Structure formats: C-alpha cells, structure tokens
Amino acid sequence: MNPYNTPPLPQPWWRTTPAILALLALVALISALSFGFGFLVVIAAVVAVWVLPRWRWFAKVGATFGAFVLLTVGAGLGGQLDDSGTAKSKASTQDKGSEGVKTASSSPSPKVLKAADYTKKPLNEAVKLAGSAGFTTTHHDAAGDDRTVMVRSLWTVCFQEVDPTAKTINFGVVKSDEPCPEKDGGPLPWPVMPDVVGVTYDTAVKDLKRAGIDLDRVELDDVYLDLDAPTAKEAAEDGDEWRVCFQSPADGSDVTSDIAVGLDLGRWTDADLVQRCPKAKDTTYDIPANDPDYDSGNSSSTTGGVGSTGGGSSSSSGGSTGGGSVGTVHPGSFCSPQGATGVTKAGTPMVCGPGSDGRNRWHS
Secondary structure, X not given: OOOOOOOOOOOOHHHOHHHHHHHHHHHHHHHHHOHHHHHHHHHHHHHHHHHOOOOOHHHHHHHHHHHHHHHHHHHHHHHHHHHHHHHHHHHHHHHHHHHHHHHHHHOOOOXXXXXXXXXXXXXXXXXXXXXXXXXXXXXXXXXXXXXXXXXXXXEEEEEEEEEOOOOEEEEEEEEOOOOOOOOOOOOOOOOEOOOOOOOEHHHHHHHHHHOOOOHHHEEXXXXXXXXXXXXXXXXXXXXXXXXXXXXXXXXXXXOOOOOOEEEEEEEOOOOOOOOOOOOOOOOEOOOHHHOOOOOOOOOOOOOOOOOEOOOOOEOOOOOOOOOOEEEEOOOOOEOOOOOOEEEOOOOOEEEEEEOOOOOEEEEO
16 A cells, blocks of 8 residues: 555544634633633643644744734633623613612601690690600790709790700790790889779779789778778779778789788778778777777766767766767677677677787777
8 A cells, every 4th residue: 555645534623623723712802791701711722732732832822822813803802891890880880879779759758746825824734735745845944043943833934935956945935924025035024003092992993903913902990990801892892982901012013923902991981980091000980989098087988979878878887887889880890898798790799808918999
C-alpha cells in the first residue's frame, strides 16, 4: 500500500473545526450570563484550540485571541444586562417609593381634638372633663399673684389656653369667691362699696346690686340696742321705713372676699317723734325705759306711762317694783323699772325683772 495514496482517517466530530468554533461561540454566551463561569470556559476553549484541531500555529493564535475577545464582548453584554436590571430595579424601587409617598399622602391626617368651654367650672371638674376628652391639663393663678392651688374644688376656671396639637389645656383660675379678672394675669376687679348711709333700705339694696356686691354677704343689725336685728326679708317688707344709719366698710373701699358687709338700720315713720339716726352705734334705745341707766325716779305719767303704778302715783327711785305698761317690748332686752309690764309683737305679756346676769330684762 502506498502511504501517500492512502486517504486520511476521519477525525472525531469534537476535534473538527466546526466543533471548536461552536465552543468559542459558547464562550461569548456563557460569559454574558456569568463572567466567572465564562472565564473558565475560555480557558477550556484555548486548551481545546491548541490540542484538538490540526491547525497551524497562527490559526491557533488567532483562535486564542478571538476567545478572549468573545469573553470581553460577552462580559460587556452581561454588564449591560446587569445595568438594565439595576435600572429596572431602581425604577421599581422609585415606583414603590412613589406609591409609598402617595399612600402616605393619601392617609388621613391625625385627628385634631376640640376642647369644650370649661370656664366658670370648678377646677377639679374641668380637669376631670378635659382628661376624659384626651387632654393633659395644667393650671396657674389668673390673678397674676402666682398663688399655689391647694384644693382644686375651691378654685374656678376663668381662662383656658388650648394646644390641640400637643393635646394640652392650661387653665387660668381664681378662688371660688373671687371675680375673674378682665384678662389673664390682670388684677381682680373687686366691687367698691357705695355710700348708702341715710338712704332707705330699698335704695341701699339697689346701690349694692349696682356695685356688684352679693346681697347674701350683707349682714343687717338694728341700730337700737333693745330691738332685734331684722332679717333681709323683714327689712324688705318695709324697705321704705328702714334707714341705713351706719355701714361697713366705708364708701370707696374694695369689698374683698374676706370683708364683711354690714348695715345698721333704724326704723321710723311719719308718726314717730324721732325720725333720725343716733349719733353713734349701740348707744340708743328705741324705748327709753329699756335703757338700764334710765332714771324714772322723778318722772311720772298718766296711766300707762313709764314708771307709773297704774294709779297715777310716781314710782320709787331705783328698784321700784311698781311700774306701768310700756307698750311693745322684746324678750330678753334690758328694761327698767323692775316690775314694769309690756307685751311682745305677738301679744305675749312680759314683765321687767332680774335676768340670769342680774340685770333687769323682759321675760314672760
């Protein structure tokens, strides 16, 4: 057999040129998907180029260079895909962020609390109601004196400062028997006592009301020692007959919560002989015979007069046991002379005699 005329034996398919070129093309595809794995495939392809095919050396060099070019191209394509994915990821994140912003912006705003009007209420009640409404409360002296609030029930709310965002209320308060100032921190507007001396009780009541003085604070007294002080109801029934003889405090004085308002009244009509107030308090007797110092020893009168015995004779001085009727008297009042008689407004007979203190007083 002539060796030069013998045809070459066929090569296996994996050593053929098409197989090697397919391997090189696979490098670009794999490196586009994974650069690390593609690099390993390039090494394998280079080894295959130099071992498997029966190429000339320059062809093998060219194939090796081409393998690395394909690796670079594949890596570039993979990078573009990664950038695109990153961009998509960023866009998706931005979209989600936008949706979050939209969702946040579309969510309802926090509910703003509205406070009720707690002025003129006791502080303890206002604190309880405000706390039930969701507010935190503080308080201060509305008079600007920085007084400490000890018992809340004894203070009244005059002003309130509401912060709906912080859900707080600051109460400006004064003591329950004090008037509210015109503004928070201002002075207390105490009533000023008017001049009511010499006017009738009816007129005095009107003047006191006009000045802002509570009539429940006014104490009445009878200017006569031997008469009981009238009640406000009794004085009002005959308000044009009662006159104000003395007042407390003096006109122009501030009527603060710790000052007592007093009126000393005298009563007379056109039929009375004396129609004026006494010069001083607690020194005058409506019925002179009621005065313990009244001297009837030298006085005489007709039947029924003071110091009479009923028969018209004069009574003995000092401790006379005789005496006539002196008219209307008040139980327990001082009297003179001993043994004189009288009647109360209700018609109860009374007699003048020693009382528990040893002085003559009217008793039944």
